[in-house]
Amino acid sequence: MASQFGIGQPVRRSEDKRFLTGRGTYVDDINLPRQTHAVVVYSPHAHADIKSIDTSAAKSAPGVLLVLTGEDAQADGLGGYGQALMPEDVGGPPGFRTTRPVLATGRVRHVGERVALVIAETEEQARDAAELIEIDYAPLPATVLAEDAVKDGAPLVWDGAENNLCFPLMMGDADATEKAIASAHYVAKVHIYNNRLTTNPMEMRGTIGDYNRAMDEYTLYTSTQNPHGVRAEVAGHILHMHETKLRVIARDVGGGFGLKGGVFPEDALVVWAAGKLERPVKWVPSRSEAMILDDDGRDQTLDAEMAVDKDGKILAMRWIALNNLGAYVVGPGAVVPMFALGMSQGVYKIPTMLVATKAVFTNTPPTTPYRGAGRPEATYTIERLMDAAARGIGMDPAEIRKRNFIQPSEFPFETHTHQIYDSGDYATALDKCLELSDYKNFAKRRAESEKAGKKRGLGLSYYIDNTGIFNDRMELRFDPSGSLTIVAGTFSHGQGHETTYKQIASDLLGVPFEDIKLVQGDTAAVSFGRGTYASRSAHVGGSALKAAAEAVIESGKKFAGMMLEAGESDLEFVDGLYKVTGTDKAIPMTEVAKFAYIPAGPPSELGTGLEGVGNFATTMSSFPNGAHVCEVEIDPDTGKVVIDRFFAVDDMGNIINPLLVAGQIHGGIVQGVGQALLEDMVYDRESGQLLSGSFLDYAMPRADDVPSFQIGMSEVPSPSNPLGVKGAGEGGTVGATPTVINAIVDALESAGVTNMELPATPERVWRALSKAA
């Protein structure tokens, strides 16, 4: 039903009022009666044997209630964290599997590995006592960079993982690719280090565990993207108990970006400790602790080549990579290199290609999905290559892309890496973006910049994302007053699902927007769900919601038939009304819902009340895609890069709420810009010490680092799901990084610079200019 609150409308978010008035509920805002406070003691060494741990002084410090170490965890039989998915599980080569303990015993393998937990009446007492724990470490040589880890004689992170290899991955045809490259007109080459990043959601991960002995029930409040996933890990794999004994509650979550799709030692530690103390145990890290204790993202090194003919047609592509997994392959960590290879073909027809990586262990924290998770690495590589190839043969960068695009008539299109792209019209989106950005007048703007002593460059890229993973379920429940509750298996942590799902339900059922409520994030209220990550919620959750609405309409028909004294086959549901076909007899859904709750009358088979369950299992991903154009201006005296203009035209399929989709694109772009210009998680190459462990050292993008954006849409509905949507959460990030770097290389090309490492800090740009001069 077309209304101002329906699908496609820029509805203002109903969740905003609580955030704008300070009434949100993040983990640190929750305080339970008799609550205690936990502090994590972690390894200061990247690699060391633990000789001894003396907790006696800490245990007798003021206010201290409990001190736990890895030996206690072993004595209690606690399990550890394994892998959500390995290549082997989907027909790939076997890998070396690790188990991440909640507290280390014997050996620590990265700075930040948890060693002890101190619980006291106050946080200050716990912190003071943590200082009193004496741990005797015997440091071991560490390996930090992936390129060092694979060298002969490198320190081994794991006995048994030779050359620190976790798993190799390879797709494509090595011989055909070699042959095509050897005889090509031109071969573009780039060396790339996809810098290590940390997520830094503004709300740090915090957890509160609680235990009720009388009920024998545990409760965990945590800042997660996936409450049922946390329950499965903590209850199932760590504490070895039935999942229903643990209730996981996530209220408002202050950003996740993939990080909080994982489950961390602290989630289990506070539950375990709460069981021992029979008191709530709260852990909230400082930002500095969070930066050490969180998993990181990206960290892929690669050499890539693309062969083209004189007309700019791609003949072959090859890249050989190393993925730094850190000390543990944990949760969805292996998914990142798998996604990077899977999406490596980009939006182009490539006759033959080979992509390969070795995922290796190092003495650094684990790397896990961070916004994009492999898709940024894939798009970054091919879009850098496209520009390098265009430059090499003297062709316009837009033109070379158009000559190689997969055409709209070619979908579904299967890549060499076994992805089946659903739909798209890449040339149209690119043309729109070129138009929007006034591409044709770039030379004039460059001349203006030159007059001012600045170097202006234009970068463009065409990204492709892959969204809609797994299956999920949604429930719709009317209450006796005729208002509607959506019970979601997904979990909104900033995306605005409360608003978008209500739009869908209102549109399909004709229930007023303001009479709909969203329930999510509580395993006692949501029977099952997989949470929100990998931009899956509109595609999977939205489609399941549509199925639930259809189930409600079907169930409601029986009640409507009684009310209208008509047979079910004579009823139709239009614009929120059940109508007797061919008559003016009609009744709204909300009245039918109220009727469904009358205490006597309807026979048993109609049920008590009106509700519906909807499921959706993805059989085909959706592939959001789009064009980015940006212009940078560089001061050659300082190396400072200013992004002057930025444009994006996206195909995110049908749009549920354009205001919210634009917000996702803006935010995504800035995270991509952060990787391009600012952010760098640096560990000392020898010692493995974190060198960028605060907001003073790790450069988060700020308002004056970016311009305002102009964005446009070029929707091609996806055939992969009944709403025709494509996930909007990550495309901005996937596209922005290569766009910015392509612009910088374009600006510096005339000065002889041909490559730019990530991030392009002023120092790096200045040095590149000085070296080239």
Add this chain to the structure above:
Amino acid sequence: MPQIRMTVNGKEVSGEVEGRTLLVQFLRDHLGLTGTHVGCDTTQCGACTVHVNGRAMKSCTLLAAHADGADVTTIEGLADGDTLHPMQEAFREHHALQCGFCTPGMVMSAIGLVKDNPKMSEKDVRHGLEGNICRCTGYHNIVEAILDAQTKMGA
């Protein structure tokens, strides 16, 4: 332990605090005003911004004792019943928030910026927001909201 008194959102409050207690801890832990957030430990993120005697300040970098006798406004004290402050309303209208964690500090800083300079350009706004980090929105809609609120607050 020092005894402190101040006015918070128009109400007289008092409490006994440790010397090291920060204003943000006093607001959150003693008064239960959890709308003021802590997003870092280096005075960088601005999530804790409140108004002290009418000026926007980071409450993580003030001792509670320093605010003894002050007039403090937090995000909870901005709206008049159901009527949002024009800055809150502009944030809602322009979709200038996503996860909401930085939002209270962002709104309090933004009001401070408009007070200091009611005729800001986009560049002024971006420069003024240097002390507030948002990870979700990319700042685009925040900047739009502040420019819009500036007009409405001046009207």
